Amino acid sequence: MIEQFVEAGSTYARNIDNVILLIGVLVGFWWALSTGVFFGLILKYRAKPGVRAKYVPGTSKVEKKFINIPHGLVLVCDVLVIIAAVQVWVHVKQTLPEPDYEIRIIGQQWAWTFQHPGADGELDTDDDIRLVDELHIEVDKNYVFHLEATDVMHSFSVPIFRLKQDAIPGRTITGWFNATITGEYDIQCAEMCGIGHGVMGARIHIERGEQHAAWVADQTPTVATVDAQ
Amino acid sequence: MAEHAAEHALDDHGGGHDDHHDVSFFHKYLWSTDHKMIAKQYMFTGMGMAVIGAFMAYVFRMQLAFPGSEVPGFGAVSPGTYNALVTNHGTIMIFWVAMPVLIAGFGNLLIPLMVGADDMVFPRLNRLSYQIFLVSAVVIIYSLFVQGGGFGGAWTAYPPLSAKAEYNLTPQGASLWVIAVGLEFVAFLMGGINFITTAMNSRAPGMKAFDVPIVIWFLVIASILFMASVGPLIAGAVMLLFDQNLGTGFFDPNQGGDPVLWQHLFWFFGHPEVYVVLLPAMGITADVMCVFARKKMFAQKIVIYTAIATGVLSFFVWAHHQFISGIDPRMANVFTVTTVLISIPIAEMCFVYIATLYGGSIRLTTPMLWALAFVAEFLIGGVTGIFLGASGTDIYFHDTYFVLAHFHYTFFPIAIIGTLAGITYWFPKMFGRMMDETLGKIHFWGTIIPFNMTFIPLFFLGAAGQHRRIYDYSNFPELAVPWMQNLRILATVSLIVMLVFQVVFLFNFIKSALSGPKASKNPWQATTLEWTTATAEPGHGNWPPDAMPNCYRGPYEYANPGREDDFWPQDEPPADTEEQA
Numbered sequence: 101m102i103e104q105f106v107e108a109g110s111t112y113a114r115n116i117d118n119v120i121l122l123i124g125v126l127v128g129f130w131w132a133l134s135t136g137v138f139f140g141l142i143l144k145y146r147a148k149p150g151v152r153a154k155y156v157p158g159t160s161k162v163e164k165k166f167i168n169i170p171h172g173l174v175l176v177c178d179v180l181v182i183i184a185a186v187q188v189w190v191h192v193k194q195t196l197p198e199p200d201y202e203i204r205i206i207g208q209q210w211a212w213t214f215q216h217p218g219a220d221g222e223l224d225t226d227d228d229i230r231l232v233d234e235l236h237i238e239v240d241k242n243y244v245f246h247l248e249a250t251d252v253m254h255s256f257s258v259p260i261f262r263l264k265q266d267a268i269p270g271r272t273i274t275g276w277f278n279a280t281i282t283g284e285y286d287i288q289c290a291e292m293c294g295i296g297h298g299v300m301g302a303r304i305h306i307e308r309g310e311q312h313a314a315w316v317a318d319q320t321p322t323v324a325t326v327d328a329q
Numbered sequence: 330m331a332e333h334a335a336e337h338a339l340d341d342h343g344g345g346h347d348d349h350h351d352v353s354f355f356h357k358y359l360w361s362t363d364h365k366m367i368a369k370q371y372m373f374t375g376m377g378m379a380v381i382g383a384f385m386a387y388v389f390r391m392q393l394a395f396p397g398s399e400v401p402g403f404g405a406v407s408p409g410t411y412n413a414l415v416t417n418h419g420t421i422m423i424f425w426v427a428m429p430v431l432i433a434g435f436g437n438l439l440i441p442l443m444v445g446a447d448d449m450v451f452p453r454l455n456r457l458s459y460q461i462f463l464v465s466a467v468v469i470i471y472s473l474f475v476q477g478g479g480f481g482g483a484w485t486a487y488p489p490l491s492a493k494a495e496y497n498l499t500p501q502g503a504s505l506w507v508i509a510v511g512l513e514f515v516a517f518l519m520g521g522i523n524f525i526t527t528a529m530n531s532r533a534p535g536m537k538a539f540d541v542p543i544v545i546w547f548l549v550i551a552s553i554l555f556m557a558s559v560g561p562l563i564a565g566a567v568m569l570l571f572d573q574n575l576g577t578g579f580f581d582p583n584q585g586g587d588p589v590l591w592q593h594l595f596w597f598f599g600h601p602e603v604y605v606v607l608l609p610a611m612g613i614t615a616d617v618m619c620v621f622a623r624k625k626m627f628a629q630k631i632v633i634y635t636a637i638a639t640g641v642l643s644f645f646v647w648a649h650h651q652f653i654s655g656i657d658p659r660m661a662n663v664f665t666v667t668t669v670l671i672s673i674p675i676a677e678m679c680f681v682y683i684a685t686l687y688g689g690s691i692r693l694t695t696p697m698l699w700a701l702a703f704v705a706e707f708l709i710g711g712v713t714g715i716f717l718g719a720s721g722t723d724i725y726f727h728d729t730y731f732v733l734a735h736f737h738y739t740f741f742p743i744a745i746i747g748t749l750a751g752i753t754y755w756f757p758k759m760f761g762r763m764m765d766e767t768l769g770k771i772h773f774w775g776t777i778i779p780f781n782m783t784f785i786p787l788f789f790l791g792a793a794g795q796h797r798r799i800y801d802y803s804n805f806p807e808l809a810v811p812w813m814q815n816l817r818i819l820a821t822v823s824l825i826v827m828l829v830f831q832v833v834f835l836f837n838f839i840k841s842a843l844s845g846p847k848a849s850k851n852p853w854q855a856t857t858l859e860w861t862t863a864t865a866e867p868g869h870g871n872w873p874p875d876a877m878p879n880c881y882r883g884p885y886e887y888a889n890p891g892r893e894d895d896f897w898p899q900d901e902p903p904a905d906t907e908e909q910a
Contacts, residue, residue, distance in 0.1 A: 102725065105793035106807070119721045127712035130676070134683060134708055141686040142701060145622070146693070152895055153888035154688030158628035158681070167628060167680050174676045178669045185669075185719030186662050192724060193658040209496065252490040253588060255653070255728060259794030259807070262725040266654045268589060269489055270582020273655050286807040290728040290796045292483040294496055295409045298799040 102262070109260035109285065109306070111278040112192050116262040119184045126177045192263070196276055199244035203235075207247075207254030207267040210296025212287065219316055229319045233302040235287065238312040239279050247273045255291035258304060266291055279306045362452035363869040368438035369759065370459050372752075374466055375430035378421050381470070383828055385418040389800075394814075394821035396801040409498065411800035412481025417473060419484030420506065423602070424513050425466055427744035431609040432517065432555070433462070435751050436524045436548045438759065442859035443542050445533025445878040445900070447870045450526045451519075458519035465512035472505030480506035483798060485595055488580035488588045492572040504573050511566045514559050521552040533858060533900070536880035539630060540899065542857050543884070546633050547612030551605045554640045558601040565594030592654055596647035603739070604643045608636055610747025611678065614700045616884075617754050618682065620855045621697035622689030623887040623895055632681050635674035642671045652723045661720040668718035675711055679704065690888070690895075694853075695769030699750035702777055703742045710738030713788070731791025734784045741780060749776075749834075756841065757848030758859055761866030764845060768837040775830030782823035786816040854896050857884050861900045 101124060102108070102117045145153075156163060202223040204215035214235040218227025223246075229236075237243055247256055249267035257264040261277050289300035307315060361367065384402075391398070392406040399405050406414070437455065441448055449455045473479035480502040482491040491507075494500035528549045532541065568579035569591065578584025580591050619626050626632060648656060648664040682704050691697070713735040716722050726732060756764050795808050802808040802817075851860040858878050862871055872878060878900040886897035 102792055105789070116721060116725055119719065120716065120725070123715050123719060123722060127715050131708055131712045134679060135705060138683045138686070138701075138704060138708075141683065141689075142691055142693075145686060145689045145691050147623075147690040151690060153623040153690040155625060155888050155890050156627060156684075156688050157625050158631075158684060163684075164628065164631075166684050167631060167677060170680055171673065171677050174673055178672055181715060181719050182666055182669050185665055185721035188721035189652075189658070189661055189665070189724070192721070193653075193661070252493075252496050253487050253654075257728070257796060259725075264653050264724055264727055268582075268655045270588070271655060286794075286805050288794075288796050288805060292412070292487070292490065292798045294490055295407075295412060295481065295498060297412070298408055298801055299804050301805045 257290035413479035446531035462516035469509035544612030547608035562598035617700040696754035729791035734787035762845035779827035
């Protein structure tokens with residue numbers, strides 16, 4: 101149901117959307133059932149003159165079934181939700197695929213700095229491309245990112261990827277994504293980081309291979325001057 | 330029986346206090362040790378703070394609906410002001426509205442009356458508790474007006490932002506915020522000691538554990554949860570205060586500290602805190618529902634066991650607030666399991682509440698409407714929590730408006746709907762007068778409909794990726810689209826409508842308290858002990874010393890088949906005992 105609002109743009113976006121759908125169906129069922137019964141009972145048992153309420157302590161075995169059966173069914177639903185959620189969590193957050201590229205993302209008040217690998221495809225070499233609030237990646241490639249923060253907590257959030265990860269000063273957090281669509285999309289800072297939190301957006305540019313290669317080639321001279329400063 | 334009466338007569342804290350006509354205004358209203366007066370002090374202070382918190386919501390919702398415009402009654406909202414408003418709205422609504430009204434207000438009002446005691450066990454400690462609370466309220470309000478403005482680092486106050494003035498730009502506001510919250514905890518610790526001790530030790534003769542009304546059970550469980558969880562946060566608050574002012578580095582990685590430590594300390598308290606305010610509201614709802622459905626609570630023991638289970642489980646779920654905060658990702662799996670499992674006791678409670686309506690004789694009075702609305706609205710808050718407690722989906726929903734809508738669907742039913750159920754129900758006990766039913770129902774519908782129209786749109790905004798605490802979404806092209814802006818305007822307009830309808834409540838409340846029709850002793854024909862006092866609004870001491878109530882049965886004996894009346898008060902001696910006497 102999330103795709104109706106935000107495109108699914110990474111390999112795992114659909115997995116997360118499917119779990120959201122699963123939970124939506126399960127809790128939707130329980131919500132509709134309990135709300136329906138609830139209002140049904142209110143309508144049915146409105147006070148009528150001369151009619152006394154029933155005396156139902158709810159302690160007999162038969163009465164307790166009304167609690168115990170739904171209780172068991174909720175447990176079954178819980179197990180389904182846990183399995184689905186843990187599965188997708190392990191895939192997104194606990195496993196790291198073989199990277200095609202590595203990038204470094206640095207959050208600071210109130211901008212994102214993206215360190216891209218240059219023409220050699222390797223991070224932390226002389227031809228790295230550093231850009232502020234602009235991330236360029238190639239579609240269908242495994243990207244492993246190293247997320248850092250220099251001052252306060254930030255959170256690197258790319259809604260189309262369904263990806264969010266806090267950046268913590270003093271730590272480097274590693275994660276990954278693999279984009280499946282091209283175009284230009286929002287990056288947000290999702291953790292309160294001070295008065296500039298509301299302007300700490302960036303854009304992600306997802307490009308095809310040749311497009312991306314052209315962009316890298318284009319950037320190389322600029323970067324040399326930036327480094328010289 | 331005679332022995333019991335003699336015991337009570339020895340207690341010099343008897344019912345004669347209200348005979349003293351020379352009690353000054355100061356001693357009666359401001360320096361009182363009467364639990365009912367302290368309850369009112371807490372409630373009125375909480376209601377005053379609610380007005381402030383609501384005004385803040387009005388201002389920042391106006392900014393969101395009409396970014397950059399002058400908000401009538403406030404002026405333009407700068408980013409710093411916006412952050413301070415959302416931060417203090419959250420802080421005030423939880424710590425200075427929900428806590429004082431639900432725990433301290435209803436705890437003070439109900440515990441002695443419903444267990445049949447003349448006052449709290451430690452009345453002076455009780456008075457001190459309120460006084461410290463009042464100081465904390467003054468400090469948090471003052472913090473909004475100091476140089477640099479109020480603290481704006483979100484109500485969770487994550488360091489390093491909250492720890493360093495160079496980052497948050499509110500050196501005084503941030504420290505005063507911590508001090509105010511700390512003082513408030515001290516106040517509630519004193520209250521908690523009183524609540525637990527009074528309910529354990531001062532029960533009327535004959536009142537066994539399961540004769541104690543559910544609301545009292547829940548208030549006591551909530552107090553225990555609070556006292557068991559608040560320690561780590563107080564330690565954290567002291568460390569934060571030191572980091573802010575003494576240059577220590579508990580949360581500063583450059584000095585060997587760890588910012589995530591605060592999150593653990595905060596949420597170790599923060600999650601049980603949800604149940605600290607939820608349980609009293611659920612207790613109020615249970616009592617009100619039983620009275621107006623004329624029903625015995627369905628499986629009363631199960632409700633109490635599930636509340637205890639919820640309380641215990643709530644200590645093992647805190648890291649679901651931190652799934653994506655950089656903790657070891659394997660921890661998320663453990664906390665997903667505990668968090669999703671908490672749905673079992675909570676769902677069970679909801680089933681029990683619904684089952685209680687079965688076979689009832691339901692009277693839709695104003696208190697009953699609020700109680701039923703609590704269940705209906707809280708169900709929405711409950712089911713939407715699953716999306717957030719499941720680690721895999723929280724990756725997307727974390728820190729979006731979906732979270733915000735979810736917890737407003739829990740906290741609004743708790744702090745506002747549950748409270749209003751309680752206030753409208755026990756109003757005759759507090760003021761000896763009845764509230765106006767027509768105005769009560771106008772207020773009910775004028776609150777419930779706009780409430781849903783305010784927060785349902787926020788679920789959609791959150792699902793569309795709108796993240797929190799942003800003063801103007803025009804910086805994010807995907808969030809600045811017209812349909813989303815229209816939903817923001819809808820939410821703001823609905824909020825304003827809801828706020829306007831609160832005037833109806835205030836009018837009804839004040840007018841009824843001063844000149845409403847006199848209430849009879851037991852206007853709702855309820856069974857619990859608070860309705861057995863000599864007058865509708867008892868004086869200090871609650872019952873005359875020679876007429877303290879005894880308890881003979883459970884709290885919800887409605888429609889008992891062996892009785893002609895459809896209610897059987899807890900203090901009415903069984904027929905055979907009377908014969909023996």
